[in-house]
Amino acid sequence: MARTIGSHGPTTLEAIRKAGVRLIFEHGYEAMSLRQLAAEVGIQAGSLYNHISTKQDLLFDLVQDHINDLLRELDLALEGKADPGEKLRAFVAFHVTYHMTRKREVFIANSELRSLDAKNYDAVVALRGAYEQRLAQILTDGVADGAFEVVDIQVATFAILALLTGLCTWYRPGGRLTRDAIIAAHEKLVLSGVAPRAAIGQASHGSDSRRAAVAGS
Structure with a gap:
């Protein structure tokens, strides 16, 4: 299970961006889901929208x-x-x-x-x-x-x-x-x-x- 990072704004946003780069690089943009991205960062999928719009x-x-x-x-x-x-x-x-x-x-x-x-x-x-x-x-x-x-x-x-x-x-x-x-x-x-x-x-x-x-x- 991914480590829970929490909901601290700048820290979590940076973690989302780093995870996004890795997942898009490895799987492609279309194949990467927001649920997969959230799991990688260690937050709930719905919490992503506190940091990114889409x-x-x-x-x-x-x-x-x-x-x-x-x-x-x-x-x-x-x-x-x-x-x-x-x-x-x-x-x-x-x-x-x-x-x-x-x-x-x-x-x-x-x-x-x-x-x-x-x-x-x-x-x-x-x-x-x-x-x-x-x-x-x-x-x-x-x-x-x-x-x-x-x-x-x-x-x-x-x-x-x-x-x-x-x-x-x-x-x-x-x-x-x-x-x-x-x-x-x-x-x-x-x-x-x-x-x-x-x-x-x-x-x-x-x-x-x-x-x-x-x-x-």
């Missing part, structure tokens, strides 16, 4: 808070960064780190978007758009400065986000690579993907020259 409101609050956290913490990570390359590296490091440590929230925000009603869906999509716009602006500024070469900003934005978020499907703590190594690998993938072709050509020529020097020594 199951839909709980899902919306969880997803909305997740994206608001994402935006707030990203802005802190970008604070003081002026150079587009530095900003893009900071974006990659932040996004990868956040998605390593908040996998459940990320999964719910992506997979349960379909479960939101129309009004809540529109609000979440607007927040997601604000996050995407942060990256799009970094790419736009980099192109204007000549630091990046991007054929289409929107396509590049979606492609980079898909690449970075993809680690949620395979990352496991304690694996072969350290967190820093995983971040570095993603930084290299993203930065090389937007580097001007002239810079790539120069780097390739330098590598060829070094190989030729070694071969001739």
Whole structure:
């Protein structure tokens, strides 16, 4: 039997939210019942309504808070960064780190978007758009400065986000690579993907020259 937590407002609400994240992650929003949620927290099902209005409101609050956290913490990570390359590296490091440590929230925000009603869906999509716009602006500024070469900003934005978020499907703590190594690998993938072709050509020529020097020594 679940431990009874009681009806202390903030404490119980936090327990409900944590249990909601775990149950939705494990079973899906549609399969999770409020009775199951109440049992997990250790309160009567009817007592849930002292803390949440509906199951839909709980899902919306969880997803909305997740994206608001994402935006707030990203802005802190970008604070003081002026150079587009530095900003893009900071974006990659932040996004990868956040998605390593908040996998459940990320999964719910992506997979349960379909479960939101129309009004809540529109609000979440607007927040997601604000996050995407942060990256799009970094790419736009980099192109204007000549630091990046991007054929289409929107396509590049979606492609980079898909690449970075993809680690949620395979990352496991304690694996072969350290967190820093995983971040570095993603930084290299993203930065090389937007580097001007002239810079790539120069780097390739330098590598060829070094190989030729070694071969001739």
